[in-house]
Amino acid sequence: MTDTSRNALIDHACWAGRLFGGADGTWYPANESRDVIEPATGEPLTQVGLARAADVERATAAAAAAQPAWAALAPRERAAVLRRAAAALERELPTLAQYIARETGGILAKAQLEVAEAATQLHIAAGLPLQPQGIVLPSTAGRQSYARRVPHGVVGVISPFNFPLILSMRSVAPALATGNAVVLKPDPQTPVSGGFLIARVFEEAGLPPGVLQVLPGEADAGAALVAAPEVGMIAFTGSTAAGRKVGELAGRHLKKVSLELGGKNTLVVLDDADLDVAASNAAFGAFFHQGQICMATGRIVAHRSIAAELTKRLVEKANGLPVGNPASGTVAIGPMINARQLQQADAIVRASVEAGAVLEAGGTHERLFFKPTVLSNVKPGMRAFDEEIFAPVAVVTPFDTDDEAVSLANSTEYGLSCAVIGSSLSRASALGARLKCGLLHINGQTVADECVNPFGGRGASGNGSRMGGPADLEEYTQWQWVTVKDVAERTPF
Template structure:
């Protein structure tokens, strides 16, 4: 039996065993039971899309797109503002559902809804911006470049921050004049999909422009291969991102990849250690470490590494583990048993290789206590791999050059941070770090949905989403020239 109440904005009766095509319809892929990680009880049940569902959705989205593109910008913007108003009106309900479905705290759920509201208003604002450039040209000819939509954009989103990581592509893609087919992770289909469908449904988005199809790899592959889809925006693991890029490349789609990270926070010897420990703990343990920007390595100068480790141990012991969505604990569960087992394996292998588990470790069910590993060195799994669990890894270094080398000793390149009151020195170190996001005197999870967000290397393919990058991602340039009469050429 599901745990969703039938009152309120999110009523299970709307989506039970369904997918969304502008209305709620039966899928061909069967039923998708959704479990609440903190309680291991069924939270709700949605439909599961198969490849044929995806084909139908892509065709319908393509048919709807041209009329949407022709709609005036003020009329489009009004829909986004209405959707934002709906999110404001039902804020508490939405935040609690996001927290429960993702295993996060109510603080995390509230953050996602707040960011969603900003994303919707930002999408409305895109429509009041200039959509092109007038270019220099010869006398008697008007030459300009305008931004035109791709057509249909496919969005594949993950489980960890599903509302934000879906909507950050869905909203600007729609604002740019595209239709969208969204495949949220089937572990979080409501937060990552149906919640967004409900907001736009209530706001009056024309039928067919947004299709929401929870599904497994079969549905994702079908979306990447469908010829109606001209762009794929994918957020997820690096391994899955490679498969997405390969499949999408067969039809020469544009692909925006936001992938994993092994992010370093460098703490210099002159740092305030209390502040540094607070930053490191937040970056390593927020949402159980299930964030691509999580602080995967805490690089501490050898003279302060022991003291910083002690402060982190104290913080770990002060944090409670349990049902964070109900306000019963600071740290909630990991998303599933496979991820829990993976965290255990990485920590155990690193300890066997010489690291020391200062505090933490497995707890009952899907819970894993906030942990501190000291003495982590290159070659250890905790140094090399993205853990995606609440494990703070302390790595000592002797000088600035070694700190830079350790931070760059990874195939990833998402986020990095440096903490020191010596701003010139910290910024000089930052200039040498291979990353898409850089923070001086902050931790690696510092993020706002209005900034251009993207990584390099195994963290992404160099693109960025968010803020000023959205026009570049979700449109393409078209060059146009206009003359009074055709010229006469020599032929």
């Protein structure tokens, strides 16, 4: 089994065969263990405990017991814990980024971004306890009436494999900041990046025992977390198919649920666009992190007059991107997360070519390394046009009028991210205003998140909830209306 350099946060012996939390906030043995496989090499990277439903039930009970004291802690003290956690990440950024690159298969620059952004998320969350927590309402004489924000109690967080540290921390940090306890179930493919590193930084930061529980697990553990009576809210990030199941189960138990799901995101390139700039944006949106991003550019809808030339530039980009082990620091494209994901992408590409799409570049793979691929002449009804691919595949579809571009972009059940590139700002903005999406970028590309923005989609991309920035206080707390009279009075009864 491969080892990495040990430091205060990376400690394989700490989590080997273990879960984190319980009533006393320690690392305790799990009944099951699992090797974590490095996608680039196929070799075991580390070993962790694997949680089942019974483990989750114990963890939610422990979190519920610890939560009231955490919520009662002075706001400045809660904020200080979050700031210390951020400092721990910042101190060990290079080592943590190297580990994340290996566990996720993402390039080193992406891993460095994850650590830096997770620290930023903690700094932002540290400000939440010091914000106004309610409002005074008008009422009758002799009665004070106000509404205040109160914690849900226990927040369950279910996070994915692609940006595991960021996509876990964006819920864990504000949920803790607003006085909740958290039970985190990271994807078992990336349990350290998405879970145990977070446990380690909060251990160092002095988070009280029991307030954070970390349990990597499969679908049965996730279902137990959603159903647990102690859990007041679920924050889920993952596929639309899995999100539908989570939303259905949460609804059955009458829980608040935040769903951040998949996307089939469109970049519209107008005929007055700078093609070198447009190709750069399109390539980044389609190929970054092997296209394994909910915001990935799933369609490039280009004006017919420039579509062929834009495609040519995309082919040059695809053929020039080095593919290999991301830990080397010398590649742009790493491996897919697993064979199932690769086979799904390969099937979509093959089916689309059989339906008439033109394979301009790529379309082949070696082990888990899928070469950057460009498809042209892609039309509605083809799998590459309709389905989220989650692989490094650029899909080019021509259009003739702005109305047609809008129609093509909106012809999807998803509604996460869209972008428009063109020289006329008024034209690009007018077109963008007609796109049905939660994130809109004029003269940008579809992959963008800055921590301070309310992030989320509509339709099959989510249930309309938002995470980040001004949305966090609303998301991770609930309103409570309070009235106070000096003396109780008789009623008419």
